[in-house]
Amino acid sequence: MAPATILRPTRAEIRLSAVRRNLQKLKKTAAPARLLFVVKANAYGHGAVELARLAEREGLVWGFGVSSVEEGLALRGAGVLAPVLVLGSLYPFESFVEAINADLMVTIASLDAARQVAEAARRLGKKAVCHIKLETGMGRIGARRPSVLKIYDELSSSGAVSVAGLYTHLSSADSDPEYTGQQLAFFSETSAELELRGARGLALHAANSCAAVKYPVSRLDMVRCGIAAYGLAEGFEPALALKTKIIFIKNVREGAYVSYDKSFRADRGMKIATIPAGYGDGYLRRFSNKADVLIGGRRCRVLGNVTMDMTMVDVTGVKDASVGSEAVLLGRQGDEEITAAELADLAGTITYEIVTLITSRVPRVYLE
Numbered sequence: 001m002a003p004a005t006i007l008r009p010t011r012a013e014i015r016l017s018a019v020r021r022n023l024q025k026l027k028k029t030a031a032p033a034r035l036l037f038v039v040k041a042n043a044y045g046h047g048a049v050e051l052a053r054l055a056e057r058e059g060l061v062w063g064f065g066v067s068s069v070e071e072g073l074a075l076r077g078a079g080v081l082a083p084v085l086v087l088g089s090l091y092p093f094e095s096f097v098e099a100i101n102a103d104l105m106v107t108i109a110s111l112d113a114a115r116q117v118a119e120a121a122r123r124l125g126k127k128a129v130c131h132i133k134l135e136t137g138m139g140r141i142g143a144r145r146p147s148v149l150k151i152y153d154e155l156s157s158s159g160a161v162s163v164a165g166l167y168t169h170l171s172s173a174d175s176d177p178e179y180t181g182q183q184l185a186f187f188s189e190t191s192a193e194l195e196l197r198g199a200r201g202l203a204l205h206a207a208n209s210c211a212a213v214k215y216p217v218s219r220l221d222m223v224r225c226g227i228a229a230y231g232l233a234e235g236f237e238p239a240l241a242l243k244t245k246i247i248f249i250k251n252v253r254e255g256a257y258v259s260y261d262k263s264f265r266a267d268r269g270m271k272i273a274t275i276p277a278g279y280g281d282g283y284l285r286r287f288s289n290k291a292d293v294l295i296g297g298r299r300c301r302v303l304g305n306v307t308m309d310m311t312m313v314d315v316t317g318v319k320d321a322s323v324g325s326e327a328v329l330l331g332r333q334g335d336e337e338i339t340a341a342e343l344a345d346l347a348g349t350i351t352y353e354i355v356t357l358i359t360s361r362v363p364r365v366y367l368e
């Protein structure tokens, strides 16, 4: 939750126009398949409520994917009415009651969960809507093929549950076409088997952003896209920028140390800026002495260890850098850009983690 009063200059700016264009592009690419906008983990740090409202208001998506009942309830609490699928496997089983009450569709990946959701629906006297999840090689949650058939029989004979979909998750759509093909083939065989058992009208879905863009065969009835909507996939526009302002500036002599553990020592006289952003904001300590920050349209190196609330930056070459000058940690300034991919490389991680880790104390500011 963003603080009510925003004084500290550190903020994440989210360009709604970029999200809009990304969703329009995904929708067009996927059609006639439907688009499920994955907004779990606070829309990968971008703000789930604001982006879901935008997408719903403008009819950009069919529905939303979240990871937990809590995330789904947050959308419902904000007035989002579109279909919401909880992608996680629900536990404790009392979660089904909350989910059914709030019209959240749930994922069923075990026979035990199938029995529990049917029981919860019967008790409430309200139909539960489920998507069955098949394990095809992701190795996270998902029922194996024989269990899927049993789950389907259990749910469809319960009279309390509507089985609306069958899905799987691709583990390596961006790195291994052969494995992806095997996952998709196994999925198609299983859906065909379910059809033989009388299953009709199930929404079949498998594709994440990468698969939806790269593999038309993976689109099936619906695609579930997150990262491309946020512009962190090739051909899409990054929506989020992390910005702050210089709060302190000093000149140091040769030999001066900067930050904890003396990990940087000036080898000449330098002008150093302090910015109010650190690992408490999700600006990783792994960026210490490695990342660049944009100030005055130039790349300025982080000096010493990133601390919890502040980071020091070399502004020796930026003559007019002063207290109040803008500093861009992620995003564009002038002709320069720090991308999430660049930061992810420095930290040995992926772009998903760079944006998702921006902490809740950083206000999200939405720009049209």
Ligand SMILES: Cc1ncc(COP(=O)(O)O)c(C=O)c1O
Binding pocket: 038, 065, 087, 169, 207, 208, 209, 210, 224, 225, 226, 227, 228
């Ligand atoms: C089950 C499921 N579907 C879809 C997605 C969206 O993936 P992406 O952000 O790569 O589009 C995720 C995200 O991890 C997921 O867990």
